[in-house]
Amino acid sequence: MSDPRQFRDALGAFATGVTVITTRDAAGRDVGRTANSFSSVSLSPPMVLWSLARASASHAAFHDATHFAVHVLSAEQADLSARFAGKAEDKFAGLTVARGAAGIPLLHGCTARFECVTRHRYDGGDHVIFVAEVLDFTHDPAPPLLFHGGRYGGLGQAEPV
Numbered sequence: 001m002s003d004p005r006q007f008r009d010a011l012g013a014f015a016t017g018v019t020v021i022t023t024r025d026a027a028g029r030d031v032g033r034t035a036n037s038f039s040s041v042s043l044s045p046p047m048v049l050w051s052l053a054r055a056s057a058s059h060a061a062f063h064d065a066t067h068f069a070v071h072v073l074s075a076e077q078a079d080l081s082a083r084f085a086g087k088a089e090d091k092f093a094g095l096t097v098a099r100g101a102a103g104i105p106l107l108h109g110c111t112a113r114f115e116c117v118t119r120h121r122y123d124g125g126d127h128v129i130f131v132a133e134v135l136d137f138t139h140d141p142a143p144p145l146l147f148h149g150g151r152y153g154g155l156g157q158a159e160p161v
Contacts, residue, residue, distance in 0.1 A: 015148040018077075020084045021050060022105045023068040025061035030092045030105045033058050034085035036147050037127075038070055046134040048114060051127040057087075063121065063128060067102035067135075072112040074142040075154040080107065081145060101135055111142045 016036040025031050033056065041047040048070060052062055062068060073081055084091050097105040100115040107113070116132035123129075146153045 009149075012149045015146050015153075018073045018081045018145040018147050018152070019050070020071045020073060020080055020107060021052075021062070021068055022071065022107065023062055023065040024103055024105070026064055028103070029061075030097070031058050031061040031065075032084045032091050032105070033062070034081050038072075041131060046137075047119070047131060048116060048134060049129055049131045051124050051129045053127050055126070059128070062130065065102075065104075065118065067100070067104050067115070067117050068130070068132065069100055069104050069106055070114040070116065071107045071110040073145040074109060074111045074140070075145050076142070077109060077145055078152045081152070109142075110138075111140050111144045113138045 017038065019035050019038045020032055021035050021038075022030065022032040033052065035050050035052065037051040039049055041049050050070065052059055071080075092105060095107070097107060100106045101117065104115065106115070114134045115136040116134055118130055118132045120131040121128055122131065143154055
């Protein structure tokens with residue numbers, strides 16, 4: 001295999017949406033993480049997946065949690081992506097959140113939000129893959145925040161499918 005940096009750069013050729021995943025840890029503290037490893041799995045039952053590095057400071061909280069929320073960020077929310085990608089101790093400081101299933105924090109202004117219950121955890125090398133059933137969701141037609149080649153972006157004129 002070639003250089004890991006070259007592999008990462010090649011993966012960056014795939015444009016993705018940007019999400020923030022939130023939960024609560026065993027002590028009841030809000031935990032959140034930016035992720036672009038989100039995907040749909042099934043429509044019936046409604047299921048999604050995402051992955052998290054085992055080395056992540058939030059790994060234990062997500063591994064032990066029964067519920068989490070996936071927030072698909074809007075094009076106007078690059079600041080939220082940066083906040084939850086950073087290392088600040090309280091990433092929720094100054095944010096107003098709603099509460100979902102099991103008290104999980106729910107962010108506002110996202111283009112979509114999925115409240116989930118974890119059904120499976122799979123080994124994914126240096127990551128854990130979380131597969132969850134969607135309990136509830138919201139959707140707003142706002143354009144999504146995109147990530148490509150190490151940069152944020154948005155949609156140009158989208159063609160209907």
